[in-house]
Amino acid sequence: MASWLSIPSGSHFSLANIPFGIISTSAAPTRRPAVAIGTHVLDLAAFAHGGGFARFSALPPGQLWVFAETTLNAFAALGRPTHRLVRQYLQDVFRTDTPYPETLKANPTLQQTALLTLAGVQTHLPLTIGDYTDFFAGRNHASNVGTLFRGPANALNPNYSHLPVAYHGRSSSVVVSGTPLHRPRGQVLPAPGGTTPVFRPSARLDIELELGAFIGRGNPLGRAVPVDEAEEYIFGYVLMNDWSARDIQQWEYVPLGPFNAKNFGTTISAWVVLADALEPFHAHGLPNDVELQSYLREDRKDNVIAVHLEVDIQTARGNKRTITCTSSENLLWSWPQMVAHHTVSGCNLRTGDLLGSGTISGFTDGTHGSLLEQTKGGKMAVEIGDETRKFLEDGDTVVIRGWSGDNPDALVGFGECTGQILTALA
Amino acid sequence: MASWLSIPSGSHFSLANIPFGIISTSAAPTRRPAVAIGTHVLDLAAFAHGGGFARFSALPPGQLWVFAETTLNAFAALGRPTHRLVRQYLQDVFRTDTPYPETLKANPTLQQTALLTLAGVQTHLPLTIGDYTDFFAGRNHASNVGTLFRGPANALNPNYSHLPVAYHGRSSSVVVSGTPLHRPRGQVLPAPGGTTPVFRPSARLDIELELGAFIGRGNPLGRAVPVDEAEEYIFGYVLMNDWSARDIQQWEYVPLGPFNAKNFGTTISAWVVLADALEPFHAHGLPNDVELQSYLREDRKDNVIAVHLEVDIQTARGNKRTITCTSSENLLWSWPQMVAHHTVSGCNLRTGDLLGSGTISGFTDGTHGSLLEQTKGGKMAVEIGDETRKFLEDGDTVVIRGWSGDNPDALVGFGECTGQILTALA
Incomplete structure (x- = not known):
C-alpha cells in the first residue's frame, strides 16, 4: 500500500x-x-x-x-x-x-x-482516563522478580497461572510522552530487615516496560464480558512506562499492594494504535500449564499482540544506551483474558479506561523490562557509556519504542514513550 | 438555630x-x-x-x-x-x-x-469520581483481621503505624445509596490450603463500614499537600459500604492487593456533608505509638471526625437487626494525614476524587464494621430474628446510618447508605 x-x-x-x-x-x-x-x-x-x-x-x-x-x-x-x-x-x-x-x-x-x-x-493525553488498571501478565517478569524476593522455588504465587493478577492504579497521574516527572519522595527502610523507616527521595527509581490498552466500548455494571467478545471492547494500544519506586514499594506494599511507589506518574505514548491496525500481528503468548476456568478459555489462541519493544536510557551527560530489546509475546495472558477477568465480578469498564499489561521481560540480559531485573535487584550495574546505573538518576531520560512488523515500508509502530526524571521537589 | x-x-x-x-x-x-x-x-x-x-x-x-x-x-x-x-x-x-x-x-x-x-x-451520585482510593486507617479492624489471619503477635504489619496504608480502588463501580448490586462471581479456593480454584458466586460476601471523603480542590502533579493545609482540600464526607468478597480476595490478593473482590461495587450515601458542617465534631482518633515522619505530624491533633455509625441487616424475609454500633473515632489516621500521605510522592488529587477511611470497627461484639470480624472469620453466626448470617445472602439489604452530635434538633447526619444484594448473574 x-x-x-x-x-x-x-x-x-x-x-x-x-x-x-x-x-x-x-x-x-x-x-x-x-x-x-x-x-x-x-x-x-x-x-x-x-x-x-x-x-x-x-x-x-x-x-x-x-x-x-x-x-x-x-x-x-x-x-x-x-x-x-x-x-x-x-x-x-x-x-x-x-x-x-x-x-x-x-x-x-x-x-x-x-x-x-x-x-x-x-x-x-489521547483520552480522558476513568480508571487505570495494571495487570501483571508478564510471566517472565513476575518470575524474575519473584525469584529475587522469594527464591526460584516460590517465584510465582499459586494464583499466578490461574488468573491475570492485577491491581487498580492511579489514573490522575497518567501523563503523555514527553512530560517530565519529579523523583518521588516517600518512606523507605534504610537497611534490609530494618523496621524504622526514613523519609527521603526514592533511591531505587525504576522503569516498567508495558503495553497499555484503551477501552472503547464499555460494559454495564453487573454484566461480565465474555472472553470471546472481549476484543471488541478494545479501542487501541499504547506504550507505557509504569515508573516504580522500589524502595517505597517494598516498605508500603503489604498487605494491600503498591500505592505511593507507583502513583506519582505513569507515562504513555501519544498515538493510540487501533486494535484493527494490529490485527495482522496477533501471536501466541507464553504457554500456560494449568487448566483454565471456562471464562478465561479463548476460541482464538493468538490473542497476544506481537510488538517488538526497546528501552533506551539517556543520561544528563549525554550518554545513551539501548538497555532492553524484547517482545510482548512474553505475556502469559491475552488482552481479551484481561478484559474477561476484570469484568467477571461484574465490574464495569468505561470508554477511556486504561489497562496495563504488566512489565514485559525476557529471561536473559538485555531483555528485561525493569532495572530491578536487569541489575539483579540493584546488585549489578548497567554500563551506559562511561557511566553506570543500578536505578535511575536525576536527569535520566527513558525512551521506550515499539513496533509491529518487519517491512520497513509498512510498520505499525507506536512512536516513542519518553520521560525525564527531575530532581525531587522539597 | x-x-x-x-x-x-x-x-x-x-x-x-x-x-x-x-x-x-x-x-x-x-x-x-x-x-x-x-x-x-x-x-x-x-x-x-x-x-x-x-x-x-x-x-x-x-x-x-x-x-x-x-x-x-x-x-x-x-x-x-x-x-x-x-x-x-x-x-x-x-x-x-x-x-x-x-x-x-x-x-x-x-x-x-x-x-x-x-x-x-x-x-x-453526587460527584463524578476520578480516582477512588481506599485507606486502611481503622486500626482495630486491621488488628482484628490481622489476628484472624496471622495471630495476635503479627496482627499489624510493621508499616501499619508508620503510614496510612491504602490501595487504589475502582471508581467506575461506585454507586449511590439504593442501587442494588449482584453478588460477584470469581475464583475461590474450595477448601483452606487448596491450590486449585473453582469459579462460582462468592460465598463469603461481606460489608465494610467506612466513611468517605470527597476532594474539593486538587493539587498539581509533583506538589505534595502539607498535612496542616490538607483540610482545605476536602469538600465533604459520605458514608460508604466497601462490599468485599472475602473468598475471592483471599485467593487473588497476593502480591498486588484486592481486585475483583472489591471492584464489583462500592456504595456511598447520597448527601455530602460539608467539611465545615463537621467542624464542631473534630475528635481525637486512636493514639499512635510511633514517632511519625514530619510530613504526617499535625499541629491540630483532633482531625478525626467523630461520627456515630450503625449497620442494619434486613433479610428478604423481613427480619432486621442492627448488628453494629461504633464510632469513627476508631481511626488511627486523620483525613489530613491521608491526604498528605497520598500526595507526598507527588501524586495529584483532583476535584471529585474519593477517599475511603478503611473499615471502622471497635474490638467488642456489636462494634465490628465487617461480618468477617463479627463472625470471627465465618465461624460464629449472627442472629437476625429467626435467621442467622455468617456472610450476606441474596436479598439481604444492608443499611448504614451515621450522624454527629447528640442534640436531636441539631444533628449533622448522613442519612442512609443502603444496598441490596441480588442473585449472581449467570
Missing part, C-alpha cells in the same frame, strides 16, 4: 498504521483529534470541517462532532466497527491510487489547513 | 447540616444540585434561577452556573471558603429570624418551584 504523501521508510506511522492522537499547535491551541502518517499528522477537526468526510458514508455528518472533541473518548465510544471503517477510509484517502483524489490528494486548500508536520504539533 | 421550615426532631438534615447532593424528579429528570433540609430538599438550580442568590454577594451571578450542573464537581472545585459561605447563606435563608425573608420564607412562588419533598426526589 503506497501513499501519494511521502512517508520515509522505517516510519512507525506507515499507511498500514493510522494511529489516533490529540494534538494542538501554537497557532491553534485547542486540542483536537488527529492521525499520524509518516512525518505528518492529519488534523481531523480541520479535515472534517473542510469536507474531508464528504465521501465517507459510514459516519453520518451529524456524528462528525467526535472529531471536534478535545479527547478521543467520543470517537472511541463509537465502537470497533466504526474505528475500522474510519481507518480504512483514511487509508483510502492517502493511497496513491485513492478513489477520492479530490478529497485531499488534489486539494491543496485542505492539505494546507489539515495536513501538518508531526514536528510542528504538540501531543496530549 | 431554629427554622421557619418545619424540621422533625431527630432529622439528620437539621439547619446545622445543609448537605449537598444531586437530585432529579420524574417531572424534571435533569440532574441538578440540591441541599437536604429536614424532610425537604432545596433544588439549587431552581433556587438560583428564581433569584434565590440575589442577596448573596460571595458568588458572582456569573458563577451561579455551578448550580445548573449535573454533578457537584464544579461547586466542589470552588474551594472551602466558598462552600462555607454558601452553606452559611442557606442557613440564613432558612433561619426563623432570616435576614432575607423575601428570598424564600415569604416567597411562596420560589417555595413552590425550589422546595421539594425529600421523598419525592431521586438522588444520584
Whole structure:
C-alpha cells in the first residue's frame, strides 16, 4: 500500500498504521483529534470541517462532532466497527491510487489547513482516563522478580497461572510522552530487615516496560464480558512506562499492594494504535500449564499482540544506551483474558479506561523490562557509556519504542514513550 | 438555630447540616444540585434561577452556573471558603429570624418551584469520581483481621503505624445509596490450603463500614499537600459500604492487593456533608505509638471526625437487626494525614476524587464494621430474628446510618447508605 504523501521508510506511522492522537499547535491551541502518517499528522477537526468526510458514508455528518472533541473518548465510544471503517477510509484517502483524489490528494486548500508536520504539533493525553488498571501478565517478569524476593522455588504465587493478577492504579497521574516527572519522595527502610523507616527521595527509581490498552466500548455494571467478545471492547494500544519506586514499594506494599511507589506518574505514548491496525500481528503468548476456568478459555489462541519493544536510557551527560530489546509475546495472558477477568465480578469498564499489561521481560540480559531485573535487584550495574546505573538518576531520560512488523515500508509502530526524571521537589 | 421550615426532631438534615447532593424528579429528570433540609430538599438550580442568590454577594451571578450542573464537581472545585459561605447563606435563608425573608420564607412562588419533598426526589451520585482510593486507617479492624489471619503477635504489619496504608480502588463501580448490586462471581479456593480454584458466586460476601471523603480542590502533579493545609482540600464526607468478597480476595490478593473482590461495587450515601458542617465534631482518633515522619505530624491533633455509625441487616424475609454500633473515632489516621500521605510522592488529587477511611470497627461484639470480624472469620453466626448470617445472602439489604452530635434538633447526619444484594448473574 503506497501513499501519494511521502512517508520515509522505517516510519512507525506507515499507511498500514493510522494511529489516533490529540494534538494542538501554537497557532491553534485547542486540542483536537488527529492521525499520524509518516512525518505528518492529519488534523481531523480541520479535515472534517473542510469536507474531508464528504465521501465517507459510514459516519453520518451529524456524528462528525467526535472529531471536534478535545479527547478521543467520543470517537472511541463509537465502537470497533466504526474505528475500522474510519481507518480504512483514511487509508483510502492517502493511497496513491485513492478513489477520492479530490478529497485531499488534489486539494491543496485542505492539505494546507489539515495536513501538518508531526514536528510542528504538540501531543496530549489521547483520552480522558476513568480508571487505570495494571495487570501483571508478564510471566517472565513476575518470575524474575519473584525469584529475587522469594527464591526460584516460590517465584510465582499459586494464583499466578490461574488468573491475570492485577491491581487498580492511579489514573490522575497518567501523563503523555514527553512530560517530565519529579523523583518521588516517600518512606523507605534504610537497611534490609530494618523496621524504622526514613523519609527521603526514592533511591531505587525504576522503569516498567508495558503495553497499555484503551477501552472503547464499555460494559454495564453487573454484566461480565465474555472472553470471546472481549476484543471488541478494545479501542487501541499504547506504550507505557509504569515508573516504580522500589524502595517505597517494598516498605508500603503489604498487605494491600503498591500505592505511593507507583502513583506519582505513569507515562504513555501519544498515538493510540487501533486494535484493527494490529490485527495482522496477533501471536501466541507464553504457554500456560494449568487448566483454565471456562471464562478465561479463548476460541482464538493468538490473542497476544506481537510488538517488538526497546528501552533506551539517556543520561544528563549525554550518554545513551539501548538497555532492553524484547517482545510482548512474553505475556502469559491475552488482552481479551484481561478484559474477561476484570469484568467477571461484574465490574464495569468505561470508554477511556486504561489497562496495563504488566512489565514485559525476557529471561536473559538485555531483555528485561525493569532495572530491578536487569541489575539483579540493584546488585549489578548497567554500563551506559562511561557511566553506570543500578536505578535511575536525576536527569535520566527513558525512551521506550515499539513496533509491529518487519517491512520497513509498512510498520505499525507506536512512536516513542519518553520521560525525564527531575530532581525531587522539597 | 431554629427554622421557619418545619424540621422533625431527630432529622439528620437539621439547619446545622445543609448537605449537598444531586437530585432529579420524574417531572424534571435533569440532574441538578440540591441541599437536604429536614424532610425537604432545596433544588439549587431552581433556587438560583428564581433569584434565590440575589442577596448573596460571595458568588458572582456569573458563577451561579455551578448550580445548573449535573454533578457537584464544579461547586466542589470552588474551594472551602466558598462552600462555607454558601452553606452559611442557606442557613440564613432558612433561619426563623432570616435576614432575607423575601428570598424564600415569604416567597411562596420560589417555595413552590425550589422546595421539594425529600421523598419525592431521586438522588444520584453526587460527584463524578476520578480516582477512588481506599485507606486502611481503622486500626482495630486491621488488628482484628490481622489476628484472624496471622495471630495476635503479627496482627499489624510493621508499616501499619508508620503510614496510612491504602490501595487504589475502582471508581467506575461506585454507586449511590439504593442501587442494588449482584453478588460477584470469581475464583475461590474450595477448601483452606487448596491450590486449585473453582469459579462460582462468592460465598463469603461481606460489608465494610467506612466513611468517605470527597476532594474539593486538587493539587498539581509533583506538589505534595502539607498535612496542616490538607483540610482545605476536602469538600465533604459520605458514608460508604466497601462490599468485599472475602473468598475471592483471599485467593487473588497476593502480591498486588484486592481486585475483583472489591471492584464489583462500592456504595456511598447520597448527601455530602460539608467539611465545615463537621467542624464542631473534630475528635481525637486512636493514639499512635510511633514517632511519625514530619510530613504526617499535625499541629491540630483532633482531625478525626467523630461520627456515630450503625449497620442494619434486613433479610428478604423481613427480619432486621442492627448488628453494629461504633464510632469513627476508631481511626488511627486523620483525613489530613491521608491526604498528605497520598500526595507526598507527588501524586495529584483532583476535584471529585474519593477517599475511603478503611473499615471502622471497635474490638467488642456489636462494634465490628465487617461480618468477617463479627463472625470471627465465618465461624460464629449472627442472629437476625429467626435467621442467622455468617456472610450476606441474596436479598439481604444492608443499611448504614451515621450522624454527629447528640442534640436531636441539631444533628449533622448522613442519612442512609443502603444496598441490596441480588442473585449472581449467570
